[in-house]
Amino acid sequence: MPAPDPARRSERSRLAVLRATRELVTEVGYAGLSIEAIAARAGVGKQTIYRWWRSKGAVVFDAILALSEGSEGAVTLPDTGDIEADLKVVLRATVAEFADPAFEAPIRALNLEIASDPELAAEYRKRLAAPVDEAKKARLRSAQQAGQIRADADLDLALELLYAPLYQRWLLRSAPLTPEYADALVEHVLRALRP
Amino acid sequence: MPAPDPARRSERSRLAVLRATRELVTEVGYAGLSIEAIAARAGVGKQTIYRWWRSKGAVVFDAILALSEGSEGAVTLPDTGDIEADLKVVLRATVAEFADPAFEAPIRALNLEIASDPELAAEYRKRLAAPVDEAKKARLRSAQQAGQIRADADLDLALELLYAPLYQRWLLRSAPLTPEYADALVEHVLRALRP
Structure with missing residues (x-):
């Protein structure tokens, strides 16, 4: 049985945050978007988000970049x-x-x-x-x-x-x-x- | 001696608010701009501003329009x-x-x-x-x-x-x-x- 993989879990959280950000910005607009709401929707703690991104703008930025990551x-x-x-x-x-x-x-x-x-x-x-x-x-x-x-x-x-x-x-x-x-x-x- | 002219005083206040808005938005940017600061700079009460404009955006909008009013x-x-x-x-x-x-x-x-x-x-x-x-x-x-x-x-x-x-x-x-x-x-x- 494989050991738990923290890198994989971390990548799953990152993708969940980016997806939640795109969904919320579509639903409530940029002004109405909060780190709290992103964390709740993504099922992660607020601290997880602050560890990776310096601001709300930075999360939105990466969320958009991820849209074109496949290509x-x-x-x-x-x-x-x-x-x-x-x-x-x-x-x-x-x-x-x-x-x-x-x-x-x-x-x-x-x-x-x-x-x-x-x-x-x-x-x-x-x-x-x-x-x-x-x-x-x-x-x-x-x-x-x-x-x-x-x-x-x-x-x-x-x-x-x-x-x-x-x-x-x-x-x-x-x-x-x-x-x-x-x-x-x-x-x-x-x-x-x-x- | 002429009676005090409320319409003229009111127009002076309006122009002071618009000028204060332009100055402040230049100094602190839109995000940093507040109705409180505009009122203080213009020398009017906050209620005066709220009576004439529905939002910060509306004041900024009129402040810009006033720029081209002369022409x-x-x-x-x-x-x-x-x-x-x-x-x-x-x-x-x-x-x-x-x-x-x-x-x-x-x-x-x-x-x-x-x-x-x-x-x-x-x-x-x-x-x-x-x-x-x-x-x-x-x-x-x-x-x-x-x-x-x-x-x-x-x-x-x-x-x-x-x-x-x-x-x-x-x-x-x-x-x-x-x-x-x-x-x-x-x-x-x-x-x-x-x-």
């Missing part, structure tokens, strides 16, 4: 050879994610934290945004090699033109996010980037 | 006949505003409130964003008439392409905001909009 190192964009079709697939998927309450509530909470905490913003860029942006730029580079995007295009600016309008609409709820909007965005931005 | 009804963009030059002037000015702590701290606090409160977001759109967007679109329309922008361009999307990348950089502090960045943004977006 870690494997972020790639579709490459059918047609940059316009591929970007439309990707931006339509982003629109659908933002329409999903289970996804959008924790992401909104994370964005509010990042916007008010420069240190967290830097960590977010390094751990989450930079690798994803790299994957997106790799797809734009392959479009450059195929002559579909200008060789001297600024790919960082290209990414911002593609994603920032969608992000702003979502964050400020300024207008509806639809698949047609995703398509129009891709068409406009590609017009700016074509040779 | 109300007079929002117009420069029109020299050269849309590229005019947009560069406007976007460089926006970059400079975001670099000014006295301006950026209350605007950041307001944006966090809007992002977490759909009702406030709707009020913000109606009272502040919509009139300003109308003024910006009027300038784009005059560029359309001058043949510098396609007649069938989607002007709402055009505004988002111009402003959202800048907004996102500022909000998430993801990269530096410079005059050169403002210029590059205008050049890229106009390439997407030209006939």
Whole structure:
């Protein structure tokens, strides 16, 4: 009979805390979220949470990161050879994610934290945004090699033109996010980037 | 000798509260801001504030609106006949505003409130964003008439392409905001909009 495995039990607790955090932030929002409620939902003591995370923001941050952990190192964009079709697939998927309450509530909470905490913003860029942006730029580079995007295009600016309008609409709820909007965005931005 | 004027005294108190709110949000941030501190700084009672505003968010909101009150009804963009030059002037000015702590701290606090409160977001759109967007679109329309922008361009999307990348950089502090960045943004977006 194997000895009890503290590392495995600890990992189970960690995952339970992250899951409880995502559920609660969806149900009660970031402002209504408390370490007490997370501990109760996860079935761990408050001290367990404080041992691993320095703040509520830090727990929410890791809870979001864990959402994409399965795909870690494997972020790639579709490459059918047609940059316009591929970007439309990707931006339509982003629109659908933002329409999903289970996804959008924790992401909104994370964005509010990042916007008010420069240190967290830097960590977010390094751990989450930079690798994803790299994957997106790799797809734009392959479009450059195929002559579909200008060789001297600024790919960082290209990414911002593609994603920032969608992000702003979502964050400020300024207008509806639809698949047609995703398509129009891709068409406009590609017009700016074509040779 | 004129009788004391309660309306004038009341307006003085209101302006003092709004000024105190802007100062404090700049000094201590939105999270650190309290109605008590605003009342003390403005030299009014807490009850005076609660009589006029339903929440801290509502006071901050009006404090920001008051910033642009002097120019109300007079929002117009420069029109020299050269849309590229005019947009560069406007976007460089926006970059400079975001670099000014006295301006950026209350605007950041307001944006966090809007992002977490759909009702406030709707009020913000109606009272502040919509009139300003109308003024910006009027300038784009005059560029359309001058043949510098396609007649069938989607002007709402055009505004988002111009402003959202800048907004996102500022909000998430993801990269530096410079005059050169403002210029590059205008050049890229106009390439997407030209006939």
